[in-house]
Amino acid sequence: MHIDLSGKTAVVSGSTAGIGLAIATGIAASGADTIVNGRNQRAVDEAVATVRAKASGAKVRGIAADLGTRAGCDAFLKDVPDADILINNLGMYGPSDIFATSDDEWERYFQINVMSGVRLTRAYLKDMMERRWGRVVFVSSESGLNIPSDMLAYGFTKTAQLSIARGIAKFAAASGVTVNSVLPGPTMTDGVREMLRETAQKQSKSIEQAADEFVVSSRGTSIIRRITMPEEVANMVVYICSPQASATTGAALRVDGGIVDTIA
Template structure:
């Protein structure tokens, strides 16, 4: 890493499997790696991956019990991991300020916190729209506005917004969610222009259906309604709602996290902003094959063996 954060040391891989992860993040970075929404699912998987890469991780959540459980899991599965916790509600300006007060500096900011719900468009009232934008969009705006300034002054930083493929393929039953995720792409692109040439990169990651706790519960509920098993319901959901899926299954949180961690290392020689869609199989691969991810804009392509 340049200027503020020394070049990655060693040649270990964050997950011990992928030769593309050639750099290790240095613990001597002046700031931490903040991962919002990191008490479970993709966020916790990202926190674990960054800890594996040597970053000091800040786990964030709204509930003390869940934050403590995530920290315990991280330290149990990652011996020697350096981690801290912050409990706040990032759906408010005061909550964002509480995180900033607790962690004034960061070299890596992963904006993962978000909410979603299934609701008919005509039933989504103004309060719903406001809640979704405060959590899914304004939390990222407020945190990036603060942390990007320090990154710019130090000459190095990584900012990611974890969006969703729903930003491009907006679900009819979750229009408010899809619109809020689409807004992150505009935010990311605009911020990348602001930070162009500063050594700070800004990326938007768009995962497809992922086997998180919420998704598992969602599929289980649908399975019960339709009288099928959860496994059968997952296949039905993909066939009916994601027929273009290449892997024909839900991704695992670790697969998405691998891409996020890679983009957070010093290695990627990429333009300041790439709109990345997480893909774990190429178009010629079998459904179970591990393949490649590429950017939506076609700027770069990198084989990444997403485990």
């Protein structure tokens, strides 16, 4: 299958590292004019260079903006007023049980993980529908279904993304615009590498070994029995953004290695 996104403009929020960077690389390699985003200009510049190095001939540029705020979204939209493909990947995570999470922290999770995607989708959706073509993807998580008690605010926002994506898909019915969610499992991002570094050193293991053991111990229902790589998530996202995925919408597509223990 050859995926050709030439002539399309794609925005990937929170794409200077990890899953977002892998998605931006895959989208750019498929021919789309790709916008990389992050809060820090240096990180954005480095990400753009990485995409260009991995995707020969990629049309990519970067915009530094804090999309977890209304002002940041407004500034970003002035630079990129239109898009054919929107990947709502921006997100934060961390330990946060019911006692440890303040009101301000709940609000921070909500603004970054949920409202960034709501604002960008609201800005781009109308023109997509008028053109009769568009792709919107929310990068959620298996934690949106398997709510972790020690990452409660994170799990809540990931569940919210599933509801929002499904509702927008129904709103855009018969328009040629598809709206889907992707649910990664534990994925080998820079943050996960850093989290596991000390454990790996203490046990004289590689970070990769520690990561796979973490998946087995903390996500016992995993079928692949290993951590997911960012490129594996990106492959699913690139496919859903393709013309070939025109009949897939309103879906929650799992790239979790089988962790969510349901058939449907």
